[in-house]
Amino acid sequence: MLSLPSQLLLRNAELFTTGKWALVNPEDTLIFSELSGDITGFHQYFDKYQAGLKQQADKHHFAASFSNSAEPFDGIVIYMPKAKQHLDMLLANMAHLIKPNGLLMVVGENKGGIKSVPKQLEKFGVNINKIDGAKHCGLVSCEIQTPADTFEINKYSVVRSYRVNDHELKVFSLPGVFGHKQFDPGTQLLLQQFREPEELRAMRGKLYDFACGTGIIGSYFAMVNKKLKVTMSDISALAIYCSEQTLKLNELEAQVMASDGMQEIHQHFEHIVSNPPFHDGLKNEYGITQRFIKDAHSKATRGTRLTIVANRFLPYPEHIEKTFFRFNTLCKTNKFCVYQGIK
Incomplete structure (x- = not known):
């Protein structure tokens, strides 16, 4: 079944029959088969990207930021993200991919903050208009008269140094990524359990950081024990990018990969450490971690330790x-x- 924002887009299906369009972070990929027209999908979440590939591989893109070397778009629709700063970053990214006088739109639920979007759009375009409102959702548009020349995602980043036990670690973060601009107290507590130098030096084999976010957990282990082979994964392209940049800032090496849960993880580990998520958008979702616990056992060797922090x-x-x-x-x-x- 289509999400409520997608149902609102379907009410306005005639918009997409003319010109070239893009949908950004759609909550479901069924919308692509329901709408007719030249429509591209840009995804920052790996599960939605994989679902899109099954429909039409050449029309779906997965990355932290969207670059389009082909013809600019006549219109782009962004699905409202959870964080206001994330939306600002997406608006700036999409504003330079639209033709002069093209439309930049945002769709989302009232409880997700769609009513505050017109104010955010004032920085990017003119003729701001609420096109439709139904199903507790809104669809808001603005006209981009002069598209921005470039978009640089690093302008939205924050780099901070944190004291992790007895080590200084630089952390790169972006809006929309868990741990943005903070050293999460749960993650601090988790890493405090790994502060004894002798124990850290004794760790061997492969270590996996699930839902790595800004990469602080995996980078810490890569820093304190060079013999560990660290793998980090996340469903978010923004998190993958942040983790890669955190590693670079600290001159560390680890494998960073996109994965929906542990579906793309095909190796076994001696250590699995995580501050796992319990939200899916605005909703609590305990099933993510419950599946992770089950999958972690299947990727563990005898004696493997799974260590997690949770509310x-x-x-x-x-x-x-x-x-x-x-x-x-x-x-x-x-x-x-x-x-x-312990397995």
């Missing part, structure tokens, strides 16, 4: 206990717990 209210201990041979709670605060399972 205390999340129901993960029972899943780790059911799946792994041994279970421990390493640390508790009034907000977080660090859990460990």
